[in-house]
Every structure is written in structure tokens, then in C-alpha cells.
Amino acid sequence: MDNEKFVIVGEDALKTFCRAMFIAVGVPDDEAILIVDNLVEADLRAVASHGVVRLPIYIQRIEDGGSNPRPQPRILRQTRTTAVLDGDNGMGQIVGIRAMEIALEKASDGDCAFVSVRNSNHYGAASHYAEMAARHDMIGLSFTIGGINHMTPWGGAEAILGNNPFAFAFPTRDGFPVVLDMACSVAARGKIIVAAKDGTPIPSDWASGPDGAPTTDPVEALKGFVLPVGGPKGYALTLGIGLLSTMLSGAYFGSEVTHMYEQTTTPQNVGHLFGVLPISAFEDLDHYYARMSKALADIQGTRKAPGVERIYLPGEREHLALLERRERGIPLNAAVFDELNELGAKYGLSLG
């Protein structure tokens, strides 16, 4: 595995390259900026799984007609505090940002607001949208259905569920929001790929083989399914997030879901759900922020287990990585670096 080889790339250079790539396949400049900000932000936050590693598939899906580079999202239905947005098969980042902007507008008079989305695509890190709300003194909620069915219901042996992600963001006055952002599997599939390459067994709670029985053989696991956190709990959770993300908009769910990487000519009709809770509707803002500061200081000041140097808040490691990488550059996996350059060469573009 190339995990240990990295090339350091500056934020600006990476953004310039990626932006040119999206423009080359027909994405308008202002929208390319939004997509690239989302991808590179994930790399800055050390969430490489949702960073520029996704650029090749995004570009391929646009080239193959699976995603629309120039979407015209439109509101299909709305009330004072809800809306359904049709993303016109645009990039998930463009559609997701538009949907969250609608939610923020609807919440500006002290209402909670929810916007559901259909006809979208993979939207990158779920946290990105929840954090938009946090910048407006609101709690942000972000749910999406995954772009590949990697999971099976508890007791099943058929990939009919996504490893569906969600994020909650809570604003603070202490430098960074508290951000939960997670999917529902015990381990990312990428870790099983690493184990398969290394020929090492995997823990028995990571995956089941194609027959649905748990396995420690990573090769069997890759033919099978990733297992949910807490067994039936994670199954219920990924099902619930999937239903929230699709049943309020007509987006695809379950057997309707196509494979993001293998069916690149087919629009995926991805669904999301975004929610905002304006804090001032519930609490004096100053009181909320003071209570949050106290609560988070309590957490950070918790007595530590042996060998633990620091208690982190959700989102804190990512924030610290971002501060460091803005300054020192992003250590990009060398294989990803090479892949980007190879792809760029098709368009006369180079990352360095």
C-alpha cells in the first residue's frame, strides 16, 4: 500500500489544479470553486476519504453523462419552513450548498427549517453543510444516502443499504464548531482494502463475506459487506439515515441505488436532508455560548485513561489538522497525486 508515501501539496496549488479540471469538463467557474473548496477542505481536515481522492470519479461521471456539470436546481414544493429541491443531477456540493442556503433563509425569522433533496450526487463530507448553519448561530443537521450499497440489513447477505453518513454541527465561540460526522460501519472499506493488499486478517466485527457470515479474511470481506457499528444498532441507524435522506424527496433508496463507481453513465438520484435549528429561537445566544464553553471545557478536562495525552472534541482533530495543513501544505497520498497528474495530462493540466 502506498499509504506511507506522501507528496506535500499546497492548498492553493491543489485548488487551482482541481478547479481547472472541473472547468475543463464544463463546470462553471463559480461552481467549480464551491466543489473544490469542499474537496480540499476535507484534505485539509485530514479526512482524505472525502477529499481530492474523489476528483477522478467526479470527473469521470461528468464525462460519462452520469452527472450534470451545469445543473439548474429548482424548488419543487415548499412551505414557510420546508422545501424540496430537485438538484437537476448536479454535483452534490452545488446542490447541497443551495439546499442549505434555502434552509438558512427559511430559518432567518427564528423558525427551524428542513430542506430535502432529490436528483443530486455524492456531496462529499456531510459536515460541510452542517457547518454552514453553525456559522449562522444555528445547529446544522446533514443526512445523505451513500452512493454505493456496501451494507446488508442485520442478518442479511445482500448489498441493499448504503453506509449512510450524517453530521451535526454545534456552533461555539471557542474557535471551531463541535462537529460529528460519521457513517454507520465499524471500519471504512478502505481499511479492508489495505488489509487485503497486506495479506493480514481483519477483526471479526469489520465485515461479513458474500454469504453474510462474519469473516476475518479481507479478500472474502471485499466480496461481502461492511458491518454496522453495534450490530443491529448500526443497521437501524443506516436505515434511518437512508429513509430521512430519500423518503421526503423521491430520491433513490435500497434496490434503486446504483453504483457510483461502476455505473458512471447513470444518474444516481442521490437524496439528502438538511435541517437547521436557530439557537436564538430557543435560548439567549450568550447563554448558549457560555454553557457550551463550560460543557466543552468539562469534556476536555476529563481525567484521562492511561497513555492518553489529550481528550478531543468531535471535530477538534480535524480543526487542528486544518490549521497545520493551511500552513505547511497537504500530505497527499503519492498514488492519488500520480492519479491526479495522469488524469490532468488528458487536459494539459499538471499538479506539479
Place this chain on the structure above:
Amino acid sequence: MDNEKFVIVGEDALKTFCRAMFIAVGVPDDEAILIVDNLVEADLRAVASHGVVRLPIYIQRIEDGGSNPRPQPRILRQTRTTAVLDGDNGMGQIVGIRAMEIALEKASDGDCAFVSVRNSNHYGAASHYAEMAARHDMIGLSFTIGGINHMTPWGGAEAILGNNPFAFAFPTRDGFPVVLDMACSVAARGKIIVAAKDGTPIPSDWASGPDGAPTTDPVEALKGFVLPVGGPKGYALTLGIGLLSTMLSGAYFGSEVTHMYEQTTTPQNVGHLFGVLPISAFEDLDHYYARMSKALADIQGTRKAPGVERIYLPGEREHLALLERRERGIPLNAAVFDELNELGAKYGLSLG
């Protein structure tokens, strides 16, 4: 352990006894009915942890002044679509039902609505409130902070977080709603108590000892902390649910939380958050129900792993238990049965 000894008790007999108990300690008759419906519903649904096993502590907290048997909940603040309810230290069931009713009223014109709660108490099963919304063609969300700090932040060794529960309910036309209802630990503390009594080791991901290091010794585990599902994921989740349940209402969080069982004279200032999403604001109801039916049939029809007889939907096992127990009675743990009778004797009441 008395787990294997059961006494079969009819639903009506159990409700009559419990209702008389609450009336005996000063709860108004109509409110006693609501509390008892909630508790006995959990036993009917085979969720014994949230059933009448809680009656003794509920009664004791009322007797000791820790909970108010005759609360006057009042709205502290509201917008068109949000409210903050002060529960006047009433039983969580009374306060929670009132809060969800307010949310349903506010959502009746096609708005989403959220109601936060302070000065409440343990509210029983989180699903109860989410299901209220499902009966009105709405998706219901229910969050609460736990009444005891049993968890530590990831890497910590101090009980500063609750094992916080939440529930989502999705209405269906197929006999029962899809209901997720879970807390954030790998295993319930009750299972560790059983292992300690039996003298058998526990899996290493269930609990950490008092120093915060994982342990397979159930006795050490009971001095320590239950571990979160998925490690840092479950930590982030229980923290997020805790913040949702308290930071929008002024309810207690973290180091402010007292022990439901050990500090029975102290009001707990428990917080909840309830949300409703009216489906018709987003989708034609018929279309939603048809899509749900298809999605759930797909899940239930998934190819099965070896030895699996049936794929269950979240909430399905509970629904089947309820149907059976309504007919045949509730198998009540014999120790709980004895404890209820012992307590009842103080008030001249007997369960049978």
C-alpha cells in the same frame, strides 16, 4: 440471576397496579394513566429496561421530593415553529407528551417544528414520543440526556457523559412504524451486572475499568464505564445527543448531571428535544407510503445469512412482542414482580 424466572402478568392488571401506585404518591389520575401507558408499553414491546422495572425509582423520587407529582409545565419562549417547555420537574412522560403535542400543533400547517425541554425527568422509552408523530403522518425525532453519567469521553476515565438515547419514527401503512430507538453504548450496563453475578468475563469492547482502560472483568467494569459503539463514533454520538437535548433549553449537561438512583432528593433538570417533519409538506402522502412499502419489502426480502430465518425492520420485533403480549400477558422478571409487590404493600396494593 433471576433472568430465567418469570411471572406472567396481564396488561390490564399491571396497568391498574401501577396507576394506583402513582395515584398513591400524589400523581393526578389522568397523568398516572399516561405514565403507566408509557411504562407498560415498553414491557409489552419487550423493552424491559424501560418498563415497570423503573416504577420503584420513579415512586421513590416522588416520595423523596426529587420529582414533582403535580407539575404545571409552561412554555418559556416560542416562535411559530419552536418552543421551549419548562417541565416544572414533572415526570418525563407527562412533560415529554406535552412537548410533543406542542410540536404537533405547530406542525399542523405543514411546518417542521422542534420543542426543547428543561426541568424534566427520565422519560422512559424515547420511541414513545417519536411514534406520536408517526400517528399523524409525520416523521418524529426524540432525543434525551440520560439520567446517570455512565460514559466517559473517548480516552477519558471519568463519568461525565450519559449513555444518551434517541429515537426516529417513520410512519408506514403496513401495521407498524419503523422505529429506531437506541442509546450509544455497545452493551447495556444490565448485561455487565448479569456477568458480574455469574462470574463470567465480558467482551473487551463492552466496558472500561475505573482507570479508563478496557476490561473483561465485569466487577471492574461496574466501577468503570460502558464503552460507546464504534469507539470515537459512539462518543461523538452520545455527546451530540446530549448537546441537542440540553443546550437549547438550559437543561443540565455533563458535570451538572446528578444520579437518578443515588440522588433522589435532587431535581435532575433533565432535557429533551422533540422534532416533527410533516410528510405532506415534502411529498404526496400516498407516494410516500407507497415508496416506504416498497423499500421495506426490499429490506425484508433481502437474501439471508446462514442460519437467519427472518430479516427484521427496526421496531418490528417490538411490534410482534406487543401483539403477542397483549394477548398472552407480559412475562415479568420474578425479582421485579416481587419488588413491585413489596413496594405496593406499603400502600396496601398488590399485583397478584
